[in-house]
Amino acid sequence: MLDLSIVIPLYNEEESVAALYEEVRAAADGLGVDWELLLVDDGSTDGTVARLREICAGDPRVEVIRFRRNYGQTAALQAGFDRARGQAVVTLDGDLQNDPRDFGLLLSTLDEGYDVVCGWRHDRKDKMVSRRLPSMAANWLIGRVTGTAIHDNGCTLKAYRSDVVKRARLYGEMHRFMAPMMSLSGSRCREVVVNHRARRFGYSKYGISRIWKVFLDLVVVKMLLGFTTRPAKWFAVMAVPFLAGTLLALATAVYIDLTVPPGGKYSLVFPSITILLAFASAHLTILGLLSELVVRVGDFKASDVVLPSLAGAVDREPSGGRSQ
Amino acid sequence: MRHVRVHGDRRVHPDVSIVIPVVERHGDLKQLHSELAAELSRLEKSAEFIFVVDDRLRGAVPVLRELPERDGQEIVIVLMGGPFGESAALTVGLERARGERIVTLASYFQVQPSGLGPALQALDEGADLVVGRRFPRIDSFFNRLQSRLFHRIVSRMTSTDFHDVSCGFRAMKPQVARELNLYGGMHRFIPVLALSHGFAVREIEVAQRTEDRGTRFHGTGAYLGRLLDILTVFFLTKFTRRPLRFFGLLGAGLFAMGFGVDLLVVIERVFFEVALADRALLLLGVLLMVLGVQTLSIGLIGEIIIFTHARKVRSYHIAEVIRSPGSQAALTERAGTERKIARVRNLR
Numbered sequence: 001m002l003d004l005s006i007v008i009p010l011y012n013e014e015e016s017v018a019a020l021y022e023e024v025r026a027a028a029d030g031l032g033v034d035w036e037l038l039l040v041d042d043g044s045t046d047g048t049v050a051r052l053r054e055i056c057a058g059d060p061r062v063e064v065i066r067f068r069r070n071y072g073q074t075a076a077l078q079a080g081f082d083r084a085r086g087q088a089v090v091t092l093d094g095d096l097q098n099d100p101r102d103f104g105l106l107l108s109t110l111d112e113g114y115d116v117v118c119g120w121r122h123d124r125k126d127k128m129v130s131r132r133l134p135s136m137a138a139n140w141l142i143g144r145v146t147g148t149a150i151h152d153n154g155c156t157l158k159a160y161r162s163d164v165v166k167r168a169r170l171y172g173e174m175h176r177f178m179a180p181m182m183s184l185s186g187s188r189c190r191e192v193v194v195n196h197r198a199r200r201f202g203y204s205k206y207g208i209s210r211i212w213k214v215f216l217d218l219v220v221v222k223m224l225l226g227f228t229t230r231p232a233k234w235f236a237v238m239a240v241p242f243l244a245g246t247l248l249a250l251a252t253a254v255y256i257d258l259t260v261p262p263g264g265k266y267s268l269v270f271p272s273i274t275i276l277l278a279f280a281s282a283h284l285t286i287l288g289l290l291s292e293l294v295v296r297v298g299d300f301k302a303s304d305v306v307l308p309s310l311a312g313a314v315d316r317e318p319s320g321g322r323s324q
Numbered sequence: 325m326r327h328v329r330v331h332g333d334r335r336v337h338p339d340v341s342i343v344i345p346v347v348e349r350h351g352d353l354k355q356l357h358s359e360l361a362a363e364l365s366r367l368e369k370s371a372e373f374i375f376v377v378d379d380r381l382r383g384a385v386p387v388l389r390e391l392p393e394r395d396g397q398e399i400v401i402v403l404m405g406g407p408f409g410e411s412a413a414l415t416v417g418l419e420r421a422r423g424e425r426i427v428t429l430a431s432y433f434q435v436q437p438s439g440l441g442p443a444l445q446a447l448d449e450g451a452d453l454v455v456g457r458r459f460p461r462i463d464s465f466f467n468r469l470q471s472r473l474f475h476r477i478v479s480r481m482t483s484t485d486f487h488d489v490s491c492g493f494r495a496m497k498p499q500v501a502r503e504l505n506l507y508g509g510m511h512r513f514i515p516v517l518a519l520s521h522g523f524a525v526r527e528i529e530v531a532q533r534t535e536d537r538g539t540r541f542h543g544t545g546a547y548l549g550r551l552l553d554i555l556t557v558f559f560l561t562k563f564t565r566r567p568l569r570f571f572g573l574l575g576a577g578l579f580a581m582g583f584g585v586d587l588l589v590v591i592e593r594v595f596f597e598v599a600l601a602d603r604a605l606l607l608l609g610v611l612l613m614v615l616g617v618q619t620l621s622i623g624l625i626g627e628i629i630i631f632t633h634a635r636k637v638r639s640y641h642i643a644e645v646i647r648s649p650g651s652q653a654a655l656t657e658r659a660g661t662e663r664k665i666a667r668v669r670n671l672r
Contacts, residue, residue, distance in 0.1 A: 065642055
């Protein structure tokens with residue numbers, strides 16, 4: 001087993017890959033560990049792949065994973081995690097904005113006993129209105145929903161313990177909230193301030209435009225983590241308002257029945273509503289039992305979602321300087 | 325005994341496998357075969373013909389046994405144990421195919437065999453799947469109308485742009501055949517499914533045959549079946565990994581409608597003194613809300629199934645893994661792949 005796997009998703013980064021490889025190699029060699037570099041080509045349409053082949057041919061520590069088409073950054077990271085053989089996994093952007101010289105800081109923080117170490121681009125070199133403001137809003141929102149306040153979820157420069165990240169299941173746009181998601185399942189997260197540089201080549205390919213999908217995913221993930229540990233309970237909770245409605249409708253029906261004058265018109269609306277709502281609450285309860293069954297026969301283990309007191313715990317570094 | 329396949333063979337793979345499902349109806353198979361065989365000889369391709377015969381058409385087997393076998397061309401006949409339909413027949417045929425290229429064809433005269441060359445060439449040029457489009461259409465007006473309508477719906481629902489998915493003529497690389505999982509009526513959506521797997525799909529125009537021009541009327545059941553198939557493909561290609569997005573949206577919409585209706589009724593009760601007990605609309609509102617929550621909860625079940633069972637369902641497809649040729653990992657990996665292939669062969 002290697003010490004370190006470096007995963008870099010690339011999408012149309014023709015100009016920067018060569019410089020990126022040199023920087024990463026220099027930084028990783030400086031650490032004095034056994035490392036591998038996983039370059040994931042996310043369906044690039046420019047000359048990225050040709051450049052990657054050249055890099056690969058000269059260095060056996062480099063592996064290029066080429067996707068059939070563009071699947072997005074989350075899938076690219078997942079592919080890297082799936083193939084990573086190192087004990088620690090570090091991810092970074094392919095656009096040279098992250099600084100590979102931060103590897104040492106990330107890894108030493110990881111060694112202090114954390115599962116995830118997130119980079120925080122304290123002095124971010126991006127446009128204020130189009131990039132930084134939406135990102136601040138998204139981070140605030142993610143923090144509110146998950147209870148894991150991280151300043152900079154969008155920073156790809158992160159380090160993970162391999163056994164933790166290999167358990168994570170990513171889909172949709174989840175790369176945007178790796179840390180909150182993993183802390184929901186009991187991982188210990190920490191933020192460190194990292195260097196950030198202005199873009200030298202090309203333009204940004206991954207925007208924050210899909211923020212609503214992010215939000216939806218987040219709610220689903222939070223709910224799922226609760227659901228999969230006690231599915232029947234949560235379906236029963238969903239059934240409660242319907243049960244209350246049933247009783248209310250029943251009471252109304254009985255009341256109307258008692259007060260209707262002899263020979264008067266009798267309405268079937270409330271008895272029907274009673275039946276309908278009773279049916280719905282029964283249906284939900286039964287579905288809850290079904291979901292218990294689904295979870296039991298699945299490959300899901302409780303250890304995937306350890307939710308003890310550690311959940312949501314983030315040790316934040318005092319803003320300002322970077323500790324070494 | 326030409327229909328008995330020798331297992332574990334070490335022979336060279338043929339250039340082309342021709343898979344012909346004989347399901348529903350078939351033309352003069354002898355002529356069909358001889359035309360194709362001639363075309364393949366002209367292209368200088370070694371080939372194997374795989375006829376998969378549905379149980380209902382077992383009468384075709386004696387004819388197929390009599391087919392003359394040319395040099396470098398093999399004939400395999402597979403008789404299905406029951407009336408399992410075209411998707412199943414195709415799956416069986418594709419599993420047996422060992423060619424470097426695999427071509428599927430209808431068992432009746434649909435397109436001119438001259439389309440074979442261009443299709444194989446398109447594969448060499450980088451396409452993973454080539455689908456035929458009968459063009460220009462020489463069918464009756466009614467045929468073209470129903471086909472046009474069907475494809476309009478398909479392209480709208482799946483955001484693809486294919487003009488003739490029902491055409492039985494397709495050429496593909498073995499990788500595509502391995503990954504397609506066909507059942508029910510899914511064979512009609514092979515290009516759509518392949519596209520969602522990240523394969524490069526190309527549509528080429530092939531000349532339609534005059535024998536294919538007769539007007540075909542289908543029963544109501546067939547049309548309803550098609551619609552259901554479209555809905556299935558729509559759901560599978562877009563929401564396999566995120567069922568809650570689909571059911572959640574649907575359920576939330578229904579719930580909102582029901583809530584709106586009931587709100588209206590209650591407002592009328594409070595401000596205009598319309599007695600609730602007289603309103604059937606109240607019932608409709610409750611019904612819609614219940615339906616909404618049920619749809620939503622079904623979606624939740626779907627999501628739980630994916631979350632707890634689909635560890636292996638990946639959100640990406642890898643085209644290739646590139647390594648420096650000398651690296652240790654590359655060597656072990658290659659050996660592993662070869663072993664795996666050998667094991668898969670033995671299972672067949």
